Amino acid sequence: MKQNNIIQNLQKLFPSPKCELEYESNYQLLVAVILSAQCTDKRVNIVTRELFKDYGTPEAMLTLTQSQLEEKIHSCGFYRNKAKNILSMTKDLIDKFDGQVPNDLAKMQTLAGVGRKTANVVLAEAFKGDAIAVDTHVLRVSNRLGLVTTDNPEVCERALMQTFDRKHWSKLHLQMVHFGRYICKSQRPECAKCPFKKICTTDKQHKI
Numbered sequence: 709m710k711q712n713n714i715i716q717n718l719q720k721l722f723p724s725p726k727c728e729l730e731y732e733s734n735y736q737l738l739v740a741v742i743l744s745a746q747c748t749d750k751r752v753n754i755v756t757r758e759l760f761k762d763y764g765t766p767e768a769m770l771t772l773t774q775s776q777l778e779e780k781i782h783s784c785g786f787y788r789n790k791a792k793n794i795l796s797m798t799k800d801l802i803d804k805f806d807g808q809v810p811n812d813l814a815k816m817q818t819l820a821g822v823g824r825k826t827a828n829v830v831l832a833e834a835f836k837g838d839a840i841a842v843d844t845h846v847l848r849v850s851n852r853l854g855l856v857t858t859d860n861p862e863v864c865e866r867a868l869m870q871t872f873d874r875k876h877w878s879k880l881h882l883q884m885v886h887f888g889r890y891i892c893k894s895q896r897p898e899c900a901k902c903p904f905k906k907i908c909t910t911d912k913q914h915k916i
């Protein structure tokens with residue numbers, strides 16, 4: 709079956725995929741995931757290594773003004789929105805959950821600035837929950853492998869959850885992220901290294 713083929717080959721390529729964001733608490737992971745939108749994990753780690761030295765807890769983060777935080781996260785891009793979201797999320801976290809990130813997808817999404825993808829990443833990584841977070845890599849790879857034909861992350865997430873057994877979800881997310889980041893890249897995918905040429909629905913492999 710196609711899904712077994714995908715699981716087996718991703719397992720060979722990335723047997724022990726790890727989240728590449730650096731963090732020391734669930735709160736720091738949540739902040740890092742917010743910063744990672746449209747930004748590389750490498751850049752986020754450079755920024756958070758400094759940021760979390762003095763502002764790695766919700767209480768410490770709220771001592772920063774919006775413009776002070778903007779300055780610290782400037783290089784991650786979209787810094788105004790990200791600073792606003794981090795401060796609103798942090799305030800919500802303290803007000804609603806006593807500063808603790810909730811182990812619950814729906815509750816996490818009640819935090820300002822926390823969408824479904826962010827909540828799914830944190831749920832899977834911090835709480836080892838079963839979740840498939842659909843980011844830009846997972847969405848692209850899912851379409852190219854013919855698992856979906858949609859540009860809607862939620863539609864893609866539902867389709868992946870139906871296609872793959874629950875026990876695979878969290879690892880599959882990381883494997884697809886790594887596959888999309890290092891092989892099936894948005895521009896110039898490395899099709900020569902790809903085990904999925906036969907099932908790939910794009911014609912990119914014929915062009916390079």
Ligand code: SF4
Nearest residue numbers: 892897899902908913
């Ligand atoms: S053949 Fe190329 S475009 Fe298709 S899935 Fe593999 S790396 Fe991606």
